[in-house]
Amino acid sequence: MAATLHDVARIAGVSIKTVSNVINDYPHIRPTTKQRVLDAIAELDYRPNLSARSLRSGRTGVIGLAVPELSLSYFAELADAVIRSAERHGVTVLIEQTGGDRAREIELLTSPRRQLTDGLIFSALGMDSDDSEYLRVGYPLVLLGERIFGGPTDHVTMRNVDAARAATEHLIALGRRRIAVIGAHEGEVIGSAGLRLRGYREALEAAGIPFDPALIGYTTLWHRSNGADAMRALLASGVEFDAVFGLNDTLTLGAMRVLQEAGLRIPKDVAAIGFDDLDEAQYSLPTLTTIDPGREEIAETAVRVLLERIASTDLALPPREILADFRIVERESTAPAAA
Known part of the structure; x- marks a missing residue:
């Protein structure tokens, strides 16, 4: 039988409310108490009931990630980095492919499927700056990529x-x-x-x-x-x-x-x-x-910024543009002739 919230509370020696606060990442919890709850969750392999959580909080605990094409290694590795970052923040990722097609990207932004997620990380490829108005949506959205600059949403990109x-x-x-x-x-x-x-x-x-x-x-x-x-x-x-x-x-x-x-x-x-x-x-x-180009930083920043928007009650906050750092990784294909 699957473990329950009551089971976690009993093992951790805390109240059900405390367990709920830990699961929902409530900030004002003593580190030792939080660790006891996390240890109990791991011991029992507890999985929160997302449907019940959604009814109580209005949130699903799921974020969306839309990329052009997972067969391209960059987007596959980006998706992996986003998933790992989301797991550290206690949320799940729903991934969709657009094929880099403008019409599919626009459809995705307005799709009823968005009700399944609390927000979206969106890597646009078919859309361009003339389409920035489509980014004015009624949910938290973080834009990736280099197709639209100066739009109405947070934008995480590379230099x-x-x-x-x-x-x-x-x-x-x-x-x-x-x-x-x-x-x-x-x-x-x-x-x-x-x-x-x-x-x-x-x-x-x-x-x-x-x-x-x-x-x-x-x-x-x-x-x-x-x-x-x-x-x-x-x-x-x-x-x-x-x-x-x-x-x-x-x-x-x-x-x-x-x-x-x-x-x-x-x-x-x-x-x-x-x-x-x-x-x-x-x-x-x-x-x-x-x-x-800072792919890990881009993934972590996009997840963090999206979750900040999800948690924020101030929807009038101005959009942010955040640039990741880069570095040259030197290997054999440019080794000096003497080497």
Whole structure:
């Protein structure tokens, strides 16, 4: 038989009200008392009745996470980080995929399914700044991504321009001057591709290196196959380059495979750097130097900010834009020639 609130209270030696306060993360509880309750919950494998809690508090204890595509490693790892953070805060995550389709994203924002959750962490890809009014919803919402800035909701994102500039400067510091880019989007200014390309160009300009449009490999999607195809096109064009900056790790890994098939050595002939610090970047051959854009920080901050909004009675608080820190993770694909 499943453990009850009464069972937890009896084992912990506290009142049912105290157990309820711990489960609902009431702040004014002595640490020793809270730990006794948590130990009893673990011992009994107690699971709160979410339906009953919802009726009493008006909350479900569930938050939503909407991402474009879980088959893309970045979003899978982001979802994992959000789930782990939510568990630390005592809430559950309901995940939905949009396919990056604008109509599906807008439908999701107004779907009756939102009644199943207390708030939503929303990574938009199909929507853009012209769609910001759709973000004026009647529930707590935290926006992720680089499609909409200055909107009516809290926004947690990464320092795309600065990080891409740092990635390019890393290659320049190694003596590379002909740096190709894989993954640019035609005409994009706002968005991950547009912002990262801007950082690349800023680094070239600061180093006095002329921008060469022939070094830009355009794609639509950011899968391995797109990186491979873009690299094949660059090689077929005959343009000379001694480094490649893939606008995400997945693109870069696809491009690296094609470089090696062509007999080029990484990093001796072509240095390579990616963006995202995916887990698989540690196990490619050679291992991939990349930008860690602060994915763990983004997940933790998004959950914390959303829960603050859920708990707040002041709905007029102004929206916040929070930028995560980044770092370069140096690995074999940009190792100096002497190494």
